[in-house]
Amino acid sequence: MSTGKRKRELDLSAFPAGSITEYSTLVCLACTFDIFTKQLGLAPRTAYSEIKKYSPTVAELTARKAVPPFFDSEDKHPHCPYCQAAKRWHAQFETTRIEADKSTDVARRKLIKSLPQKEGQFQIIEAKSDKRTTFFDWLDTLDLNFDIEDDSWLLETTRACLERSEPKTDWVEVCAGLRAVRRSQRLESGWEKERDRLFLSPALYGEVLMVQYLISRSHVHGGRTLEGRLTLQELLRRLRYLGYLDAQKISAGDQFELLDQLIEKLSGGTARVKLYYLVDRRDFLEKVKSVYARYAA
Ligand SMILES: [Zn+2]
Numbered sequence: 001m002s003t004g005k006r007k008r009e010l011d012l013s014a015f016p017a018g019s020i021t022e023y024s025t026l027v028c029l030a031c032t033f034d035i036f037t038k039q040l041g042l043a044p045r046t047a048y049s050e051i052k053k054y055s056p057t058v059a060e061l062t063a064r065k066a067v068p069p070f071f072d073s074e075d076k077h078p079h080c081p082y083c084q085a086a087k088r089w090h091a092q093f094e095t096t097r098i099e100a101d102k103s104t105d106v107a108r109r110k111l112i113k114s115l116p117q118k119e120g121q122f123q124i125i126e127a128k129s130d131k132r133t134t135f136f137d138w139l140d141t142l143d144l145n146f147d148i149e150d151d152s153w154l155l156e157t158t159r160a161c162l163e164r165s166e167p168k169t170d171w172v173e174v175c176a177g178l179r180a181v182r183r184s185q186r187l188e189s190g191w192e193k194e195r196d197r198l199f200l201s202p203a204l205y206g207e208v209l210m211v212q213y214l215i216s217r218s219h220v221h222g223g224r225t226l227e228g229r230l231t232l233q234e235l236l237r238r239l240r241y242l243g244y245l246d247a248q249k250i251s252a253g254d255q256f257e258l259l260d261q262l263i264e265k266l267s268g269g270t271a272r273v274k275l276y277y278l279v280d281r282r283d284f285l286e287k288v289k290s291v292y293a294r295y296a297a
Helices: 027-040 046-053 058-062 105-114 130-145 153-167 170-173 202-216 232-242 255-267 283-297
Strands: 020-028 090-100 121-130 180-183 193-194 195-202 223-225 227-228 271-280
Touching: 020 027, 020 058, 020 121, 020 130, 027 046, 027 058, 027 202, 046 223, 046 283, 058 090, 058 271, 121 130, 130 153, 130 202, 130 255, 130 271, 153 170, 153 180, 153 202, 153 223, 180 202, 195 202, 202 223, 202 255, 227 232, 232 255, 255 271
Parallel strands: 180 195
Antiparallel strands: 020 090, 090 271, 121 271, 193 195, 223 227
């Protein structure tokens, strides 16, 4: 999975930011034609019509680490890591995942209706999941999108977290020109902006610390947060001091049990959720055609 810029973007402006996850991956058509012609022994023409019908699975399209014949690269002129084929042999799959709920129903139906599907340009895959799993998928994409060593990391992750908890606010606008995020000493809920500083209620501030800790804990000793680098024990101490643990009615257990309960509350736990994957196959169909033309020549 990579996060490169899209060539033909879908208009997703009607969706709350937290309901959308975008994935992008490359497939090597030289490898793919090889599988169909050499391993399966098909004639190029038959291979061509089989490959055109090929629909990758959700796992292939969204894998954190791509598996052959898929690969990820941020290079401008990447080569296939398996067969070294140059860029003209690669096709890009763009996948948009929409988390279904009442706030996205109308926009989702309208968007899907607008997509060309007759010749397989778009494929819609429906899947069921639970809140906790989709929460961790979301954390994964934040991990890939933002560089933890970068100065802007704390602000970027704060904004992403707020987009998820308060989707109705335009956080891009609120966070423009922002220099610092602080815990408010007087707000009981919500947030306020004062010049270039954003003040968050203890509940929102606690959520941001949780999310930052969860994204960064595998990269650094402890996690990187608005409160500096924190071990799990230090994080829990801050959350307790904020009143966040009490507000979430979490008290008993060792530190790992506490973290697990916190994640359960923050993510929505085992509640079921329906997902729609919109797979953009346009680049794939075009490239398969041009690669076949070259193959058959
Ligand atoms: Zn290849």
